[in-house]
Amino acid sequence: MANRDEIIAKARESIMEFDGEMAEEAAQESIKAGINPVDMIENGFTAAMNDVGAQFEQGKLFLPHVLAASEAMNAGIKVLKPEMERVKAQSKSHGKVVIGTIEGDIHSIGKDIVASMLGIAGFDVIDLGRDVPIKEFVAKAKEHSPVVVASSALMTTTMVNQIQIEEQLKEAGIRGNVKTMIGGAPCTQDWANKIGANIYGESASDAVSKVKAAAGI
Numbered sequence: 001m002a003n004r005d006e007i008i009a010k011a012r013e014s015i016m017e018f019d020g021e022m023a024e025e026a027a028q029e030s031i032k033a034g035i036n037p038v039d040m041i042e043n044g045f046t047a048a049m050n051d052v053g054a055q056f057e058q059g060k061l062f063l064p065h066v067l068a069a070s071e072a073m074n075a076g077i078k079v080l081k082p083e084m085e086r087v088k089a090q091s092k093s094h095g096k097v098v099i100g101t102i103e104g105d106i107h108s109i110g111k112d113i114v115a116s117m118l119g120i121a122g123f124d125v126i127d128l129g130r131d132v133p134i135k136e137f138v139a140k141a142k143e144h145s146p147v148v149v150a151s152s153a154l155m156t157t158t159m160v161n162q163i164q165i166e167e168q169l170k171e172a173g174i175r176g177n178v179k180t181m182i183g184g185a186p187c188t189q190d191w192a193n194k195i196g197a198n199i200y201g202e203s204a205s206d207a208v209s210k211v212k213a214a215a216g217i
Contacts, residue, residue: 149179
């Protein structure tokens, strides 16, 4: 049987090769070997996805490559989902998180990674998907009373809509009841400060640790 390092290396390779079948195989092997699904996702799939993102920014890879890598990662995570649910069932929920990619933006890779990792960390994640209208963030925040409302923006033209989340949560009278988190390539701590967001998630792991801190964990 392959050991942890070999299986995690295979998970990374599957993403870099855009190979969904290999990702599924690596995920199945990790379950048989008793590897923690968090370890597998963070150090295998997500680590490779971050490499893909970096190569995309450098112009070495293009959008179709990024989408193919994301599909491969999703194939692997799908296999791990039951295992993640089993692990999660053994611990109590830390609260709810509403998350989505902002209106006008169809990029969902970073958001998908954060949503998966928050689920593994023990949060009930209400994933709104991509190109989500501001009013939908507000409606779900009212419905679920989450710990955090999180929005991802991958373009400077859509990150301005994150101001609207702040404004419309205030108008709805619930801004004081939730914390807000922003993330995505063009977002910065300065931007979070400027619009009044509570949390800036620099990376997926950074986002998860800050949401845990916000929930008092």
